[in-house]
Amino acid sequence: MVNPDHSIADTEKPVPQAIPVTLQVNGIVHHLKILPWVTLLDALRDRIGLTGTKKGCDHGQCGACTVLVDGIRVNACLTLAIMKDGAAVTTVEGLETDGNLHALQQAFVKHDAFQCGYCTSGQILSALGLLNEGQARTKEEIRELMSGNLCRCGTYPNIVAAIQEVMQAKEGAT
Ligand code: FES
Numbered sequence: 001m002v003n004p005d006h007s008i009a010d011t012e013k014p015v016p017q018a019i020p021v022t023l024q025v026n027g028i029v030h031h032l033k034i035l036p037w038v039t040l041l042d043a044l045r046d047r048i049g050l051t052g053t054k055k056g057c058d059h060g061q062c063g064a065c066t067v068l069v070d071g072i073r074v075n076a077c078l079t080l081a082i083m084k085d086g087a088a089v090t091t092v093e094g095l096e097t098d099g100n101l102h103a104l105q106q107a108f109v110k111h112d113a114f115q116c117g118y119c120t121s122g123q124i125l126s127a128l129g130l131l132n133e134g135q136a137r138t139k140e141e142i143r144e145l146m147s148g149n150l151c152r153c154g155t156y157p158n159i160v161a162a163i164q165e166v167m168q169a170k171e172g173a174t
């Protein structure tokens, strides 16, 4: 039997409100109003228009959506945008400087470290996070610390070679 009060109860439910959020993305400040359940990935792609960050699984399993938040790599599909109010976000669009590709981007090209390219922006941002963390020394450690980034094309040896080259160049420069 239909509850005669049902429609009244529905109208009394609070309407979700968009919340002001400020994100500094690749050095540019964006003031947004975002519903509480919107992920950082969707905010970047659909609200800010930066589609370089890819949506693969949308469940934290593939790493295609990896970005840096305040220098630390995160899965943007598992991160609510409102949780990162005031944060600095780096996406693949922010890596080049004055028209020059980042060393990691150059190394990925040099080592042919992509096929379809769908995972590549996530791989590169994760590699950048890995270099910031300074935990990896060997090929095996690079593999282990990049294990959250899947590549359906299977270009793993080339990806590891590209990262290792940049890591060694960085170490040689310090
Ligand atoms: S899209 Fe985020 S981990 Fe797959």
Ligand code: FES
Binding pocket: 113, 114, 115, 116, 117, 118, 119, 120, 150, 151, 152, 153, 154, 155
């Ligand atoms: S290059 Fe195709 S998924 Fe990695």
